[in-house]
Amino acid sequence: TTGVTIVVVAQANSTSNNNSSSVPFASLFAINDPLRTGPEPDSELIGNIQGIASVAGMNASSTEYLDFGFNTGKFKGSSLSVFSRGEPDLAVVGGRGQFMMATGVAQFNPILVNATNTIAEFNVTIIHY
Numbered sequence: 001t002t003g004v005t006i007v008v009v010a011q012a013n014s015t016s017n018n019n020s021s022s023v024p025f026a027s028l029f030a031i032n033d034p035l036r037t038g039p040e041p042d043s044e045l046i047g048n049i050q051g052i053a054s055v056a057g058m059n060a061s062s063t064e065y066l067d068f069g070f071n072t073g074k075f076k077g078s079s080l081s082v083f084s085r086g087e088p089d090l091a092v093v094g095g096r097g098q099f100m101m102a103t104g105v106a107q108f109n110p111i112l113v114n115a116t117n118t119i120a121e122f123n124v125t126i127i128h129y
Helices: none
Strands: 006-011 027-036 045-055 062-070 079-085 089-096 103-113 118-127
Touching: 027 062, 089 118
Parallel strands: none
Antiparallel strands: 006 027, 027 045, 045 062, 062 079, 079 089, 089 103, 103 118
16 A cells, blocks of 8 residues: 555644644544555555544653454454554454454554654454454
8 A cells, every 4th residue: 555544634723832742732643554464565465454543642642543454364354443542552442253352452563663654563462252
């Protein structure tokens, strides 16, 4: 997938940004990113991550809802739902398909973060039915 995959959909009408963050307080982002088996651009595409993130902390901390949807392989048609603060450990709060009633943790590990790209690894541990 090419092009922008995270877009600002709303932002507070404020002329001041009293923190040192490049992301202003009270911003809302829509996310639609590829889900791959590895960090390399040519690694196998197995689905996508869709969701929203809101910057609600004065230190640019965020609260995120992310849905990891699988459209190929043994988890095709299944998804994992994460809803948590943007900390290294995100709460898995549910799922569908093979991950029905999932609960657990998704550990977020940024591999590359720059002005135009973010590549992150998620290590997920879940219990499901």
